[in-house]
Amino acid sequence: MGLMHTVVCYVNPLGSMRLFSGPRASPTTSVLAHVYGMQNLYTGSIRIFAAYNIDTPPLYYLATLTYVGTIFLNATETFIWKTARFEETKFAFLPSSIGLVWLFTQKDCYLS
Structure with a gap:
């Protein structure tokens, strides 16, 4: 799921950050979406690699x-x-x- 969200963070950066729409949220930027996408990529990659070497x-x-x-x-x-x-x-x-x-x-x- 995180790996799919990585793609969304790059294809639709501002839409992918709707999660962060709380009362004290700062304006969403493409850079923030790309950083979040990379975090999801690393997390998903670790989980997949661990699943094959459980x-x-x-x-x-x-x-x-x-x-x-x-x-x-x-x-x-x-x-x-x-x-x-x-x-x-x-x-x-x-x-x-x-x-x-x-x-x-x-x-x-x-x-x-």
Whole structure:
């Protein structure tokens, strides 16, 4: 999903940043969309590489960290900085939370 959003960040930079439309959001720029797109590219790439090498502990923990980072980004932008509204970020929380719970609960199956 993040890799698809990377493409959207480059094809439609201003539209891709609708997530950050909270009460204290600054004006959206193409540069901000491109940076966000690159962040999604790195995160998605790490997750794909970790999925193919799921039994490698450093990659497993790095993939786990990408989910923590995504939750942290959305939580701080929504609840602390108020640059995003929960209506937009709730759909970002769901897959990240599911992925993080899965990685924690299934750790023993993958890293034996």
